[in-house]
Amino acid sequence: MNENIDQEQKQQYNDYIKQVTPTHNLWAQMAKAFLVGGIICCIGQGILNYASSLGLDKETSGSWCSMLLVLLSVLLTGLNIFPSIAKWGGAGALVPITGFANGVAAPAIEYQKEGQVFGIGCKIFTIAGPVILYGIFTSWLLGLIYWVLKMMGIM
Amino acid sequence: METIVGKQSIQFQQSPHIVSGASIVGKKEGEGPLGKLFDQIEEDPMVGQNTWEEAESALQKKAAKLAMEKAGPSYSSVRYLFAGDLLGQLIATSFGLMDLQIPLFGLYGACSTIGEALMLGAMTVQGGYSENVLALTSSHFGSAEKQFRFPLEYGGQRPLAATWTVTGSGAFVLAPSGGKARISGATPGKVVDYGVKDSLNMGACMAPAACDTICQHLEDFGRTPADYDHIITGDLGSVGQTILLDLARKRGYDLSEQHLDCGMLIYDAEAQDTHAGGSGCGCSAVTLAAYILPKIETNQWKRILFVPTGALLSTVSFNEGQSVPGIAHAVVIEHC
Numbered sequence: 001m002n003e004n005i006d007q008e009q010k011q012q013y014n015d016y017i018k019q020v021t022p023t024h025n026l027w028a029q030m031a032k033a034f035l036v037g038g039i040i041c042c043i044g045q046g047i048l049n050y051a052s053s054l055g056l057d058k059e060t061s062g063s064w065c066s067m068l069l070v071l072l073s074v075l076l077t078g079l080n081i082f083p084s085i086a087k088w089g090g091a092g093a094l095v096p097i098t099g100f101a102n103g104v105a106a107p108a109i110e111y112q113k114e115g116q117v118f119g120i121g122c123k124i125f126t127i128a129g130p131v132i133l134y135g136i137f138t139s140w141l142l143g144l145i146y147w148v149l150k151m152m153g154i155m
Numbered sequence: 156m157e158t159i160v161g162k163q164s165i166q167f168q169q170s171p172h173i174v175s176g177a178s179i180v181g182k183k184e185g186e187g188p189l190g191k192l193f194d195q196i197e198e199d200p201m202v203g204q205n206t207w208e209e210a211e212s213a214l215q216k217k218a219a220k221l222a223m224e225k226a227g228p229s230y231s232s233v234r235y236l237f238a239g240d241l242l243g244q245l246i247a248t249s250f251g252l253m254d255l256q257i258p259l260f261g262l263y264g265a266c267s268t269i270g271e272a273l274m275l276g277a278m279t280v281q282g283g284y285s286e287n288v289l290a291l292t293s294s295h296f297g298s299a300e301k302q303f304r305f306p307l308e309y310g311g312q313r314p315l316a317a318t319w320t321v322t323g324s325g326a327f328v329l330a331p332s333g334g335k336a337r338i339s340g341a342t343p344g345k346v347v348d349y350g351v352k353d354s355l356n357m358g359a360c361m362a363p364a365a366c367d368t369i370c371q372h373l374e375d376f377g378r379t380p381a382d383y384d385h386i387i388t389g390d391l392g393s394v395g396q397t398i399l400l401d402l403a404r405k406r407g408y409d410l411s412e413q414h415l416d417c418g419m420l421i422y423d424a425e426a427q428d429t430h431a432g433g434s435g436c437g438c439s440a441v442t443l444a445a446y447i448l449p450k451i452e453t454n455q456w457k458r459i460l461f462v463p464t465g466a467l468l469s470t471v472s473f474n475e476g477q478s479v480p481g482i483a484h485a486v487v488i489e490h491c
């Protein structure tokens with residue numbers, strides 16, 4: 001034990017760690033995520049319905065829905081309420097567009113002290129960056145596939 | 156009496172004394188089980204500053220001044236500082252202690268730094284290189300979260316094994332005489348890596364190091380756990396404690412009677428929602444100053460082994476797929 005331990009012992013230790021480390025109850029977490037995610041979706045649907053009732057077309061209503069949910073999430077982030085919702089609701093709060101908005105607003109607030117360029121400018125996408133990069137990349141890839149299939153006359 | 160003991164330990168011949176200890180903590184720590192024992196509770200998380208980093212520096216400066224004040228005028232001429240924190244390039248320490256204009260040794264041992272500071276300070280005093288020295292460390296929840304994890308406003312879920320970084324700073328004046336507690340021995344620890352990659356389960360990362368240092372200490376000094384009133388680790392938390400007791404049992408030592416953990420003492424895990432316990436350079440330092448040291452000074456505890464523990468990672472090492480090794484330094488503190 002005084003010497004550096006080998007791979008097998010490391011594996012054994014990691015297995016042992018898994019046994020003694022408590023974890024959140026998966027089913028309870030899923031139920032909470034369902035509830036919080038469901039509420040957020042209901043709010044979104046409410047906005048959509050209201051916008052449609054005002055005579056807006058489907059696309060414009062959708063834009064209003066996204067914008068208002070993002071605004072709500074950013075406000076709740078600034079008021080430090082969003083972390084409590086995310087702590088309770090987990091993926092239910094993080095997967096919808098609210099999570100994305102929180103992921104951009106939080107670094108903006110935290111790194112503001114490091115300046116407009118090197119603080120906010122460089123670090124605002126530290127959390128959301130991967131989503132933006134790979135989101136755009138995936139759309140490009142799908143577009144390419146779509147184009148190739150079209151050229152081949154399949155679609 | 157030998158000074159060099161066993162494989163990696165030190166026995167101090169003229170034990171350097173801990174003349175005073177000072178602790179300053181944040182609001183959450185002040186609401187914890189040790190709340191009444193701390194010297195000062197800072198209600199403002201920014202400590203009147205503009206950033207988390209400056210706030211942590213302010214805590215360190217206040218703790219340093221308070222420790223010197225508590226030690227009394229005859230100890231006020233501190234010759235060297237041994238200090239550290241968790242932030243990159245030790246900025247909380249350098250900016251916090253700059254105004255004191257006292258020569259500084261900046262130390263990094265992650266959350267074990269106060270152990271390193273105390274033993275190096277004790278060696279300096281015993282070696283006759285200085286009369287009074289000051290050992291101190293700090294951590295801040297805001298600055299630590301920002302550096303190691305996410306911005307504070309980011310929503311997410313912490314695993315149950317995660318620990319909560321203590322906002323606080325603890326400082327100690329060491330001198331050749333005075334006070335009611337002395338450092339009689341020390342066992343500096345090795346870097347121990349059991350291949351754990353989960354940086355949010357630091358108890359599991361550090362427990363092997365704590366076990367290694369404690370067992371080596373007992374072997375070097377030819378002692379048993381019963382020779383100590385308590386063996387007190389820094390911030391293993393509840394998960395780390397379970398692991399430490401298991402690992403030590405495998406090496407033939409039963410620590411269950413003596414073991415305490417500063418991380419478990421400082422918060423009420425249920426009521427304060429801190430999960431496995433407290434952590435950070437400040438955790439063990441403020442607990443030593445506010446809770447442990449007074450027990451020794453009043454002779455309720457005669458001899459304890461103080462073992463702050465550190466997880467040696469950075470966001471770079473973590474992202475590059477390295478495991479999280481641990482380190483633990485043991486300091487023997489006795490009543491005198």
